[in-house]
Amino acid sequence: MSEGYIDPERWPALVGRPDAPLLGRRAEKLRTRLEELTRRNGVALTRGASPRFVVSDGVVLDRAVAAGWLGMAEGYMAGEWSAEPLPEVLRVLLSQPLEAGLGARLARRRRPDFGQVRSGELPDSLVGIYTGDTRATGSALFASGTRTSETVTVTQHGRPTPVITTWLDAPARVERADLDGAQLNRIDHMLDLAEVGPGDRVLELTSSGGALPVVAARRGARVDVLTSDADHADAVRERARAAGVGGAVRVQTIRGPVPSPRQWSGTYEAVFSVERMETLGDEGTLHYLRAAERMLAPRGTAVIQSVTS
Numbered sequence: 001m002s003e004g005y006i007d008p009e010r011w012p013a014l015v016g017r018p019d020a021p022l023l024g025r026r027a028e029k030l031r032t033r034l035e036e037l038t039r040r041n042g043v044a045l046t047r048g049a050s051p052r053f054v055v056s057d058g059v060v061l062d063r064a065v066a067a068g069w070l071g072m073a074e075g076y077m078a079g080e081w082s083a084e085p086l087p088e089v090l091r092v093l094l095s096q097p098l099e100a101g102l103g104a105r106l107a108r109r110r111r112p113d114f115g116q117v118r119s120g121e122l123p124d125s126l127v128g129i130y131t132g133d134t135r136a137t138g139s140a141l142f143a144s145g146t147r148t149s150e151t152v153t154v155t156q157h158g159r160p161t162p163v164i165t166t167w168l169d170a171p172a173r174v175e176r177a178d179l180d181g182a183q184l185n186r187i188d189h190m191l192d193l194a195e196v197g198p199g200d201r202v203l204e205l206t207s208s209g210g211a212l213p214v215v216a217a218r219r220g221a222r223v224d225v226l227t228s229d230a231d232h233a234d235a236v237r238e239r240a241r242a243a244g245v246g247g248a249v250r251v252q253t254i255r256g257p258v259p260s261p262r263q264w265s266g267t268y269e270a271v272f273s274v275e276r277m278e279t280l281g282d283e284g285t286l287h288y289l290r291a292a293e294r295m296l297a298p299r300g301t302a303v304i305q306s307v308t309s
Helices: 023-040 059-067 069-077 086-093 101-108 124-131 176-193 211-218 230-242 281-295
Strands: 052-055 081-084 147-156 159-168 201-205 222-227 249-253 268-274 296-305
Touching: 023 059, 023 086, 023 101, 052 086, 059 069, 069 081, 081 086, 124 230, 176 211, 176 268, 176 296, 201 211, 201 281, 211 222, 211 230, 211 249, 222 230, 230 249, 268 281, 281 296
Parallel strands: 201 222, 201 268, 222 249, 268 296
Antiparallel strands: 052 081, 147 159
């Protein structure tokens, strides 16, 4: 996407007109909430000041009503608002929900239309800025972080099922040079949880950059990787070939973030998800988990890494 032009094929949500129940009234209330919030926190609404939050196109308010924080992010990509310094202004904006009252209730009832979703991956050149050489997009697991685990029994399909929850404390002082090792540490930990070994069939739903399938293939597994972005698929294939495991890693493109049974079916000893469900919402998460369950072999394991707050 270049300045002044939005490719409608790659970014359909940015060129479509937002739509939501009571859109006009909710957008006006959102404008008032943002004005009050920025004023209370000393953020100016005019150019030249600092810190500042400047809305150049009011359609971003419609986007925010229709799609929440995702709509705000899309508005930023489309140049409809700007902020300086961005991190400081974002801390202010994220300090409260976008909507309250009726608007908040309507937003919670929002449901994604999986027939219309066309998700993509970040360009590989951008991913490399914050991931290091591994190109792994998930959170890192630094060796100095203290782990605390608890096993809780939940009832699933009428049977008691043990669930192990592990909390990781913030690591001690780390450097950027530690990042690649910490990413591989996290990947090894996920593969260990699923006991991935020679001959296992592994699915990554969807791709997190290519490092996880490479490490799994080096353990002797055969790995399928799904992504909705053809460019990203090519990058992962090349990464697997460069690592010498191209024959054990199959990368396929799908439509949207979650494949239907017609799009993709298979049976796997392990299914991996790396920071994917955060983008899907409540209904999308349920849709995603059902897809993962559908493709798990009996006694198979799904390992899901997610950012929570």
